[in-house]
Amino acid sequence: MIEKIIIAGAGGQGIMLLGKVLAEAAMQEGKFVTWLPAYGAEVRGGTAHCMVIISDRRIGSPRINQPDSLIIMNNPSLKKFKERVKNKTLLIINSSLVDKLPPKNTETLSHPFTDLAIKLGNIKVANMLALGCYFARKNIVEEKTVLKVIFEMAPADKKGLVEINQKALKEGLRLR
């Protein structure tokens, strides 16, 4: 098994965190993982992305040319990565901030993650909704592991944010 995921959105949407939660959960389930951030000046204010690879064996290049899955959180990110979409790529789209049509011939799950997050009470958990939606389609790690990781990754003074993030993840898992 090897799964290559690119996660892309705007700086501030929790793109790096989304990737870290995914990588950490896969690691805790004994998988090989790599997490590679875009570390250019683009991180500040523009688009941000990270690349996560989860595998049963040692990973070669942490860099992804052809992703198996793409999580796209805003318009510029779709523009940036749509060329890399191949036939069987799973495309998860934040329809709150993406109005362009996704490329044809792909499996697309499109949901308004940002609007759903606002309804839940915190716009910042759009990333966890998208992650939940991804897990619902790709059974890469167990739900309980991800919930545990969310708890563990929250800094000691921000444990109050655990509940809303876990709630968003569970909500995302219900999206189809």
Place this chain on the structure above:
Amino acid sequence: MKRILMTGNEAMAEGAIQAGCRFYAGYPITPQNEIPAYMAGHMPQAGGVFIQAESELAAINMVFGAAACGARAMTSSSSPGISLKQEGISYMAGAELPAVIVDVMRGGPGLGNIWPAQSDYFQATRSGGHGDYHCIVLAPSFVQEAYDFMPAAFDLADKYRNPVIILGDGMLGQTMEPLHVTTSPRHHVTRQNKKWALTGCKGRTPNIVKSFYMKEGDLEKVNLLLQKKYKTIKIREQRYEGLFLDDAKVIIVAYGTMARICRAAVERLREKAKKVGLIRPISLWPFPENAFRLVNSRARRRVKFLVAEMSYGQMLEDVRLTLDGQAEVGFLGRSGGGIPSEEEIISKIKKL
């Protein structure tokens, strides 16, 4: 044992602290900034010193000073910053001072860019600064190795009283991977058992640490001793990893990030019963000639080699020197931010 996710940069910083490094001086540059950031956060708790210097020159000379006083000292930078440090590294090689210099390579020449590259192989393995000297150079491929190589680097530096360079790149520095952190205290050399160090000469003859020899004949004597040391290092410290060398008809030679990509390509080709192998130099200086001798003794003439680098052919020269015309050597190289993919390696091998 617990596994944690860490970037290669953080792993090198933590590895250094675990190895007993208690002095770090550096100046920021992407893509290695996580090293000084980690050192700033963790060195004080370890009872060590962290200094953000005013320049690369200041940082390397602070390391010179700390090393002269017997501390396990290090600095880190990326390509353009490492160029600035060359004078200090040359002085340390001349004064026989142990220190570790981490180079997280980025694209060049000039200010280049911040993406991964391996275009400073020559600078690291030949005398990067002036004079006829060598640094020991180690090249980790994975985050775990970025951590594990630090104690080895400090031990080698102290054993030979010689600067050691850890040669990584932006990919190694920025990638997060699971890491086993060994928290058991390691034995390491202390200031007190460095008999040559400047530790205060009350009650003993003063020690002198210098690279300046004006008296006729003196420098040559010192240089001959250095050459003797380098010869010993060449014999004793060659490190490499060999994969499927027994029956390989094509052998890829690659180090660092390129080696992990080539390893994946080799594994994929082996699944299709293609007889491909890998020589992965871990010590770039001394270059692991012994790895090629293994192949020599059998049918070296019938084996084809492919050198893959994120440069336009630097390690290639060492491979050619080692093989001395006895085998065909192909080359695949990209630089300036281009990272060859597994597919590129595989298609190149098929064309050989």
